[in-house]
Amino acid sequence: MLEVKNLNVFYGNIHALFDVSFKVEDGEIITLIGANGSGKTTTLHSISGIVPLKSGNVVYDDADITGIEPHKIVLGGLVQVPEGRRIFANLTVQENLEMGAYTRTDASEIKRDYDVVFTNFPRLKERRKQQGGTLSGGEQQMLAIGRALMSRPKLLLLDEPSMGLAPVLVDEIFEIIQQINKNGVTILLVEQNAYKALSIADRAYILETGRITMTGNAADLKNNESVKKAYLGG
Amino acid sequence: MTTKLRNFIILAGLSVIALVAVSLLIYVGVIDEYTAQILTLAGVNVIVALSLNLITGFTGQLALGHAGFMAIGAYAAAICVMHFHLPLFASLILGAFVTAIFGFFIGFPTLKLSGDYLAIVTLGFGEIIRVIMVNLKDLTGGAAGLKGIPSFTKDLTLQPTLSFTWVIAAMILVIVVMHNLLHSSVGRAIISIREDEIAANSMGINVFYYKMLSFTLSAFIAGLGGGLYATFFGYLNPTMFNFLKSCDFVIIVVLGGMGSITGTVIxxxxxxxxxxxxxxMQDYRLVIYPFILLLIMLFRPQxxxxxxxxxxxSVFGPRAKRTAGGKEGV
Structure with a gap:
């Protein structure tokens, strides 16, 4: 479904990604884990076209999407939930979801998708008329995911969905991610919470200062000694 | 849908009645000529401030050179009438179009970038336009200005009334167009850019396109305001469009509320x-003005x-739905 080949990204003179390559197959949950500044967000940004590539290719659904503008990439069903949620704080929950369906014109289908989002996130239904900025952190994350679902993604890029959330909410969000995956959406998940990410993912890639240093089944990596030491606290 | 249409018809009717009534009051002299002039000037200011609010308040891109756009519209309209002897209304529209073209070419390189670049570029642009107007002596009359721009009518007794009527009619038209635009899907895209550019982008919104649309339309409206200013005033001078004039519009927008049409009107x-x-107290104006702004920023930052x-x-009858159209006539 998605293949990234030899990505090289520079911020000014700083070489941020070194020949990053990986693959996401249909229906998988893939996670990229790594410490702060290891290039996880940069990788997602370069896939969705926000950050320009120095070299390398991004192939999505058998088409080369390298260098295509971000808003066009969304049309193909590759949707990113940006880091820090970035919901529209002054719009209501309902309006935020409407924005998610911006590229679509099928009114009756959109209506059905509201119901899908509201059954996934009953809390959002309760707060439909409330301004996005007044929601709690967990609810905002749910709204950000719900908004992305409104554009009917085939591949969802999630950037640090657990950021700043209480452990109970983290569990809830991860359950929802699994649920979304079961409904047929492929997921590329970027996380610092390596333990949770490895628990739900099929496969994982480990990023260190812009290079992929390890890859394998999530379950294997979870038991790998060096991974344990570096990311799972012993 | 039907209540929306009904509200719109009621409001349109009320605005027209109010406009005709005030025009008549000016004509018979109940409202004196001086007050009429202030009201007309206010109408022009509201038009230009609304255009600034579109790009700054609704799209979230700070622009500091709207006096420059106003100047282009004013001079272009005046030159069309005086040099090329075009009809007045055609000249006004043409002036607005010329301004929109300028807006397009300034927006094109700067709106690709996010941040404060637009503010800096428009600030410089406003000053450049002023200097060009001073030096293009053949067309603009240079520093001495452009005199004898024809008004809406040659009849001197009718002039204050007709200026008022046309300017306020144009203002109402601008309000209607902006209100409808902002309540369409285009408007939602524009507002989402103000809220969060990255999020808008990841929703599949072509951020650059909508910024360009908003900025070009903003320039068009500012140019229209400038043209009306020229015909109403009858005299143009480059110093009328200095940086302080641009600031005046920023002040109107900030004071009324960024992203509020009615706020700008009020x-x-x-x-x-x-x-x-x-x-x-001419010289103290620039002391009292910032002071008022300061008070507002302290007590009502929005x-x-x-x-x-x-x-x-929301004033009469039960609170209607958010989508129900509502505007202030005059």
């Missing part, structure tokens, strides 16, 4: 009147209206 009228009122709109439907 603060436009209040501030224009205040400027005339403070004319007795401006008079915030991003809300004043709605007749």
């Amino acid at each position: 603060s436009g009228f209040v501030l224009t009147y205040l400027q005339e009122f403070l004319r007795i 401006g008079l209206m915030g991003s809300h709109e004043f709605r007749l439907t």
Whole structure:
């Protein structure tokens, strides 16, 4: 479904990604884990076209999407939930979801998708008329995911969905991610919470200062000694 | 849908009646010529301030050179009438189009970038336009200015009334167009850019396109305001369009509330009147003005209206749905 080949990204003179390559197959949950500044967000940004590539290719659904503008990439069903949620704080929950369906014109289908989002996130239904900025952190994350679902993604890029959330909410969000995956959406998940990410993912890639240093089944990596030491606290 | 249409018809009717009534009052002399002039000037200021609010308040891109756009519209319209002997209304529209073209070419390189670049570029642009107007002596009359721009009518007794009527009619038209635009899907895209550019982008919104649309339309409206200013005033001078003039519009927008059409209308009228009122203490105006702004920023940082709109439907009768159209006539 998605293949990234030899990505090289520079911020000014700083070489941020070194020949990053990986693959996401249909229906998988893939996670990229790594410490702060290891290039996880940069990788997602370069896939969705926000950050320009120095070299390398991004192939999505058998088409080369390298260098295509971000808003066009969304049309193909590759949707990113940006880091820090970035919901529209002054719009209501309902309006935020409407924005998610911006590229679509099928009114009756959109209506059905509201119901899908509201059954996934009953809390959002309760707060439909409330301004996005007044929601709690967990609810905002749910709204950000719900908004992305409104554009009917085939591949969802999630950037640090657990950021700043209480452990109970983290569990809830991860359950929802699994649920979304079961409904047929492929997921590329970027996380610092390596333990949770490895628990739900099929496969994982480990990023260190812009290079992929390890890859394998999530379950294997979870038991790998060096991974344990570096990311799972012993 | 039907209540929306009904509200719109009621409001349109009310605005037209109010406009005709005030025009008649000016004509028979109940409202004196001086007050009529202030009201007309306020109408022009509101038009230009609305155009600034479109790009700054609704799209979230700070622009500091709207006096420059106003100048282009004013001079272009005046030159069309005086040099090329085009009809007045055609000249006004043409002036607005010329301004929009300038807006397009300034927006193109700067709106690709996010941040404060637009503010810096428009600031410089406003000054450049002023200097060009001083030096293009053959067309603009240079520093001496352009005199004898034809008004809406040659009949001197009718002039104040007709200027008022046409300017306010144009203002109402601008309000209607902006209100409808902002409540369409285009408007939602524009507002989402103000809220969060990255999020808008990841929703599949072509951020650059909508910024360009908003900025070009903003320039068009500012140019229209400039043209009306020229015909109403009858005289143009480059110093009328200096940086302080651009600041005046920023002040109107901030005071009325970024992202509120009715807020801009209210603060436009209040501030224009205040400027005339403070004319007795000319030099202190620039002390009192910032002071008022300071007070507002301290006690009401979101401006008079915030991003809300004043709605007749919320004054009379039960609160209508958010989608129900509501504008302030005059």
